[in-house]
Amino acid sequence: MQAEVLNNHDIKVLITGASRGIGLSIATLFKEYGYSVITPTRSELDLSDVGSVRNYVSLHTNDISILINNAGINPLQGILDITYEDYMEVFQTNLFSVLELIKWCVPFWQKKLNGHVINISSIWGSIxxxxxxxxxxxxSALNNITKNLALELGEYNVLVNAIAPGFINTELTRLNNSFxxxxxxxxxxxxxRLAEPLEVAKLAFFLGTQNSFITGQTIHIDGGYICQ
Ligand SMILES: NC(=O)c1ccc[n+]([C@@H]2O[C@H](COP(=O)([O-])OP(=O)(O)OC[C@H]3O[C@@H](n4cnc5c(N)ncnc54)[C@H](OP(=O)(O)O)[C@@H]3O)[C@@H](O)[C@H]2O)c1
Structure with a gap:
């Protein structure tokens, strides 16, 4: 076990949105197993701001083995409430920044012939x-880029998967749904029942550390909600 922990220290895991909720739980689990976990705060990496994303990737060496795109925003709006600025903010934060971070990691993975991307999606991408x-x-777009990048990066042994949680007991869920x-x-x-963030974290940990042949998949973790 000790040897495994020491080896894990050489493996860098970047997790976005790890200040709370699911991201914090994923970061805690990887840290417990001795991985080098990088969790930029919003002042270091603001995913809604293309300049901030470009600045972050230009300042940091890309030697990330496991990239976990977890941060996401979910403003509740109907079609008549949405402005062009809203489109841009939600797409920039939840999708475009993800593409930029993956693009930044690819050269390292091509060199190493190994890499993992875990995109945190949602059941609302499927229903x-x-x-x-x-x-x-x-x-939905995140689920689709997951498939596409699994095809494009498979030859470099880069495994790209998405986790689509249902209702998880986090601030985001409590904000968007009354008691x-x-x-x-x-x-x-x-x-x-709702799931606890740790249940999602365990799946992300499996995909990032044990998985060697699942790629291009969106795995729903929703207590069976979308089966009905
Ligand atoms: N909770 C659920 O039931 C549920 C269900 C399905 C999918 N998901 C997905 O799971 C992921 C995590 O959800 P959660 O419930 O844990 O969310 P949360 O509690 O609301 O936390 C969101 C995280 O994202 C970060 N973030 C938001 N906007 C950002 C920005 N512009 N730049 C950098 N970081 C930013 C927040 O950082 P700050 O501390 O700076 O605000 C925070 O760390 C999201 O992608 C969400 O869509 C959640």
């Missing part, structure tokens, strides 16, 4: 709900 218009669009709504939602989930 829909009112007011998840832009959010769902970005998450009463959450109680109702629980009854609609076959497992009759």
């Amino acid at each position: 829909s709900k009112p007011k998840r218009l832009l959010y769902g669009a970005t998450k 009463a709504e959450l109680e109702k939602i629980k009854q609609q989930i076959p497992l009759k």
Whole structure:
């Protein structure tokens, strides 16, 4: 076990949006196993700002083995409420910045002939709900780039997967659903409860460390919600 921990220290994992919720749980798990975990704060890497993303990648050496694109925003808006600026902000944060970070990592992975991308998507990329218009669009696109990049990067042994959580017990969920709504939602989930962030983190850890042949997949972790 000690040897494994020492080796893990040489493996760098970059996780976006790790200040709380799912990202924090993923970062904590990788740290427990001795990985070198990089968790830029928003002042270091603001994904909604293309200049900030470009600045971050230009200042840092790209030697990231496992890239976990976790940060995401979900402003609840219907079609008549949305402005052009909203389109740009949600797409820049949830999708375009992801492409930039992956692009930055590819040369290192091509050299090493190994790499892992884990995109944190959502069930709203596969099914829909009112007011998840832009959010769902970005998450569907994330699922599609996951497949596309699995094809393009497979020859370099780069495995690209997405995790699509359902209702997870985080601030984002509590912000977008009232207590009463959450109680109702629980009854609609076959497992009759929300998931804890650690349950998503364990899947991300498996995909980043144990997985050697799953690629291009979007794995739903939703207690069976989208099966009905
Ligand atoms: N919670 C759920 O039930 C659920 C379900 C499906 C999918 N997801 C997905 O899972 C991921 C994490 O969700 P969560 O519930 O853990 O979210 P959360 O609690 O709202 O945390 C979001 C994280 O993203 C960061 N972030 C937001 N905008 C950013 C920006 N412009 N630049 C850099 N970082 C930014 C936040 O940083 P700050 O601290 O700076 O704000 C925070 O660390 C998201 O992609 C979300 O879409 C969540």
